[in-house]
Amino acid sequence: MPTKIEKDAVSGQDTTGHEWDGIKELNTPLPRWWLYTFYACILFAVVWSALYPSIPGIHGYFHGILHYSQRQELDKEVRAAAAEHADIRQRIASSSLDQVAADPEMSEYAVAGGKAIFANNCAVCHGAAGSGRPNFPVLADDKWLWGGKRADIYQTIQHGIRSLDDPTTRMSQMPRFGADKILNEQQIADVAAHVRTLARLDPPSDASKRGNAIFSEQCAVCHGQNGQGNRQFGAPSLTDGIWLYAGTKDAIEQQVTLPKQGVMPAWSKRLDDVEIKMVSLYVHGLGGGE
Template structure:
């Protein structure tokens, strides 16, 4: 056992650790640090007595205060349900137009409808609500059956071409490949394409206008602006559900695609459908 070494300058004993001629002084810990350390020990013991702490085989110690973080979360959720209950009740009793006209209800419905959209609608319309080929963009101002809050509610409730709902939105474009000739299809395609852009063969536009007048105005109107009562799209703008190139237009005339949207009324209930309608109406494309 070596003798105790005393540092000549400070007069303090060293620990025996030495590196490169430097010795470590054996100074005692500051009293404030020692007191603080003991306080933390006492605090820890008191905490484990007061609150749930020690794990056992099938549970844990409950703590003398009876505190439970799960109960706290449960109580907070219950309080949140009570807080939003008055809004839900108000939405249940009002029309969707009245909800839109009430700032507080509209704000609540937009938040609730946005959450419902993320659960039920993003699969087709996308998380940004901009849709894709065959699935409509909900941000623009082009609505097949109208973009008022009531019209949106009707579409969500009963769907589009949803066979099991008798009140579903229903419109089907005939397959003109069985009605008119291939030449007429090429002509009317050129005419429709010319309404919103350039065409490959300008000479087909004039005869195409005659084909359109004979076969298409009943639904799309003389000006090709469409008919929201029938779900017939406006053919004069740059918004297309199945692309706007001439090949896509011709394919749709020849053998049209008929998309289907589920009826959400039975699945979500009237209140949640109202909230969805208000949310979609708030995106900026509503009327």
């Protein structure tokens, strides 16, 4: 620091005291508003660092005087949201499915929630809004393998189908007629021909007449004498135009020879009872509910 501040003769401004080859540097300080804003920022940073988590350590970090944590905040919000829903969820829990459906407030809540649950858990196989995917049933139509009443849907979701980790799962098995040599290839072809006449896809033929006899003997136990199906075994009707595994002759023969056994998980392990009720109502309302 120069002991004596020299003033520039032309501008009247102070100089810094630095001189290079006779040229003196003017002292032009930062604008005061800028400087004070800068100091205020430093002060703000100090206060902020003291109040909030700021300094990292090796085994943790400085938590700040306020002990603020974004995870805690989120947790609080989630709990607050859950508390807001607690009342109506409690009401749904203590009501039957039909009671929930009949109450506009509960029904609206359940269907809206069921929609979200369905999109997260079910749509991957059953398609958005139950539109179905290859080898997985459409839920928007009126054909139900195991029943389309609210209680039926509820049970299917809760315990699943062929979900071996649930002792009360819906269970049935189509025999492997071809693979286990119960029927030979010719017999299977005849049965397939008969099934296609049941569905009114082909007119009756000699093969289908032969197949009719085999059908009565082997298939009618589950699928019914006229192929109308039986929900007790999840045996589909063979007379309508809806096919889970396609209705071509090849596909039918394939299914008789070495059947696909579709599995639906038991959702009681993943969803709570209220959530299952909600998604049951949503599925019931997709258009095919009984």
